[in-house]
């Protein structure tokens with residue numbers, strides 16, 4: 001006997017962001033700038049990569065992709081409310097704080113970087 005299971009998934013939003021990695025060259029040693037975009041956990045992650053520009057650009061692109069998915073513009077307060085964390089396999093995921101907390105049920109994030117560019121994509125379910 002066959003059973004057919006239908007899973008209905010509604011996509012509530014999506015966002016993508018492509019960033020030229022060298023945009024961050026002038027900011028990499030500027031801890032004030034980094035702290036205005038990234039929280040302590042994210043800065044610890046960046047430190048572990050030895051301040052990799054690829055990683056910084058990827059994290060930044062992830063935040064912008066999320067903002068596109070929720071159709072909001074960039075401001076520094078909101079950037080700190082979007083935390084990019086990593087699981088035990090190093091796969092990135094989003095934790096929301098303050099005004100964004102508990103607003104979105106399921107968020108999928110993917111980041112990639114190669115050559116001159118970093119890219120991130122967010123899908124909201």
Ligand SMILES: CC(C)(COP(=O)(O)OP(=O)(O)OC[C@H]1O[C@@H](n2cnc3c(N)ncnc32)[C@H](O)[C@@H]1OP(=O)(O)O)[C@@H](O)C(=O)NCCC(=O)NCCS
Pocket residue numbers: 054055056058088089090091092110111112113114
């Ligand atoms: C996932 C994987 C294929 C990515 O390959 P890659 O071509 O080097 O990745 P890209 O350069 O396109 O993207 C890098 C980004 O992918 C993301 N990423 C890393 N590991 C990931 C994973 N397991 N799943 C999803 N995304 C991952 C990160 O955001 C990373 O950025 P960062 O290094 O700046 O944090 C590769 O890292 C891999 O095979 N990892 C296996 C890790 C694993 O399972 N480890 C188990 C024990 S720790």
